[in-house]
Amino acid sequence: MRIKKIQLKNGYKRFHDLTIDLGENPQRIIALVGPNGCGKSSVLDGMLFLNNAYNMIGNKGSKDHNYHSMLQTPNFDFQNITIHFDEGEFYKIKHIRGQQGTENTMFSFRSPYRYNSNLKVAEARATQEIRLNYYGASSSSDLDDKMEENYRRLNIKFNRFLKDNSSTATYDSAKAKIIGDLNASLKNCLDLEIVSIGDIEDNKGTLFFKKKDHPREFEFNVLSSGEKEIVDILLDLYLRQEDYNNTIFLIDEPELHINTSIQKKLLLEINKLVGANCQIWVATHSIGFLRALQADLKGECQIIQFRHGVSWASSRQSLFPIKKSIANWKDIFETALDDLTGLVSPKQIIYCEGKDKPGINGQEKGFDAKVFNNIYGEKYHDTLFISSGGNTELDQRSDIALAILSKVFSQIEILVLKDRDVSSGKINDENDRQVYLQNNQDHFRIMKRWEIENYLYDKEVLKVYCDKNSLNFNESEYDKFVTNITDQNLKDETGRIKKICGITTSINPEVFKLTLSEYVTEEMEVYKELEKCIFQRE
Ligand SMILES: Nc1ncnc2c1ncn2[C@@H]1O[C@H](COP(=O)(O)OP(=O)(O)O)[C@@H](O)[C@H]1O
Ligand SMILES: [Mg+2]
Known part of the structure; x- marks a missing residue:
């Protein structure tokens, strides 16, 4: 069973009138993507509002018109929501399922408030059938x-398995059977196993x-919040496998408390645990989830993006996958997740000289850039230096x-x-x-000294280096040799500099130069001089 289309009408939550149309071939995974407050949860709430008018999911009761209606209309009801499935419209499906006794399993829902910090059950008691969908949000x-x-x-x-197979089953065989599959999923996400x-x-x-x-096993309560979250989500899906095999799974922000690298694994496991005839709707703003959708689950998903600057509350809107x-993914990663991508992408890129390919020993890759990034x-934590070959390259x-980057990354200065x-x-x-600076465009910068070595082999830097490494800096020898720190060729004189620093081993x-770059600090004259050339264009 898959949803093809959903419409929220007459001011349902933040939407004046919203249609999400997945087309004739709705996919298995639908991702609602966008920043906080854009309306992802509201779409899921719309589905629940309609469903709960017939069969209540969870045990938290219904919400009043202030929750559902933007205009706070007192008699605002579930008929403002319409859902079309691939097998027909909502009421028809509800009716058929009512006859089969599966009307409560049309939806399975996880809210983002999955706080289960403790698990200590003191006494056994009867539970209702899982198909009744009566607990949780x-x-x-x-x-x-x-x-x-x-x-x-x-x-x-577990106990039922032991009883049903009383002649053959052992504790271990029951464990292998009942928690084996669950453990397989768990182990794919975490370094953790239920014993x-x-x-x-x-x-x-x-x-x-x-x-x-x-050395010893430990209980649920000592797991981290992210580990608890994963156990919670996977266990729930695992238990629902049999009864919820023709169901719309709604999971609101599955990424909470979970590292980016594990988010992707979790989505892959969720996808495995959910039956083939089901559809999974996730509301997400997680990079890890989007990466999984972009790569591993590309052919099975549709992405609904909520953009900024749309008059959701006052105009009729339709969203299509x-x-x-690449351009759309970029847009999602940059716009919907701007808070996160902003953290990792530079605001300024500075192309500098230096080999851009590894040398024989593989070490000089982007050498100049590394030095500048070190210094x-x-x-300038928003600036990234990149080496791009010699002068003409x-x-x-x-x-x-x-020409290209400034189009793709319009925010970045190059x-x-x-x-x-x-x-x-x-x-x-x-x-x-x-004269060169006067007659070239503003983005060109040029160093005062001949090459990067003329800064690194400055007396100021070498002295601090020697001092910190208990080496004797031979100042008179240095002064005799380095007569013009601005123009002299020092690049090929590392042997000489090494001797002046009293280094006797081979280097x-x-x-060596990279190491020296670590000793260049803000209060040094070389730092300030080079800084002016690069950042102030002096
Ligand atoms: N009944 C309502 N009346 C007016 N605005 C609402 C109502 N319900 C939700 N909203 C607005 O919708 C936004 C929250 O939407 P939500 O679906 O929770 O966002 P998210 O994408 O983060 O899940 C909020 O900005 C809220 O003000
Ligand atoms: Mg939400």
Whole structure:
């Protein structure tokens, strides 16, 4: 069973009139994507509102018109919601399922408030059939406390297996059968495994776990919030497998408390546990989930994106699944998740010289960029230096990069930083540099000194380096050798500098220079001089 189309009318929550239309071939996974408050949960609430008018999901009761109606209309009712399934419209399906006794399993719901910090069941009691869908949240604002009920159900399942197979079953065979599949899912997400389902009569009414390396098993209560969340979600889906095999699963923000890298694994496991005839609706703003949808589940999902700047409350809107193009993904990652992508993407990229490919020993990749990132990475944390080959390559590539990147990442400023050597190998001076700056576009920057080594091999840096490493810096020898720190070729003189620093062992020049870059600090003259060239264009 799959939903094809849903409509929320007459001011349902924040929507004046919203239709989500998945077309003739609705997919298995529907992701509602967008920033906080855009209306993802409201769509799920709309489905529950309609369903709960017939069969209540959860045990939290219904919400009043203030919850559902934007205009706070007192008699606002479920008829403002329409849902079309691939097998027909809502009322028809409800009717057919009523005759089969499966009317309560049309939807399965998890609200984002899945707080199950404790699990200690003191006494056994009768539970109702799981198909009645009577515990947990009834709307997206309710507490979705399912762990205890689900633990009871796991016990019942376990004991029933032992009873049904009393002649052959052992505790271990029951465990392998009942928690084997669940463990397989759990292990794909976490380094964690259920070892026992405890014993209510023995005052151990909880799940017990083990982890690699741990000497003893430990109980549910000591798991981290993210681990509890994963156990909770997977256990619930696992228990529903039999009865909810033709169901719309609604999961609101499955990513809560869970690291990005594990989110993706969780979505893959959710997909495995949910039956083939079901559809999964997830409301999400998680990078991990989107990555899974973008890569592993691409052919099985449709993405509904809620954009900024749409008059949802005052105009009629229809949403269709987005085309899964790079540009759209970029838009989702950048716009819907701007708070997160902003953290990882630079605001400024500075192309500099330096080999862009690894050398023989693989070490000089992006050497100049590494040095600059070391020196200025902290103060200018939104800036990223990238090496792009020698002087002429830098010119060509930076042109291309500027042309393309500035279109793709309109927010990013791109600069080009050159060594002083801009006169095709001929000697030049400060005046030539100023002329170059005057007559080139603003994004070009040029160093005052000949090359990066003229900064790193400055006396100021070497002295601090030697001091911190208990080496004797031979200052008179240095002064004799380095007579012009601005223009002198120092790049090929690492051996000489090494001697002046009193280093007797063999060193790798690239590593040595990178090490020196760590000693360049904000209060140094070299730092300030280079900073002015790069960031102030002086
Ligand atoms: N009954 C209502 N009346 C007016 N606005 C509502 C109503 N219900 C929800 N909203 C608005 O919808 C937004 C929340 O939508 P929600 O679906 O919870 O967002 P999310 O995408 O984060 O799940 C809020 O900005 C809220 O003000
Ligand atoms: Mg929400």
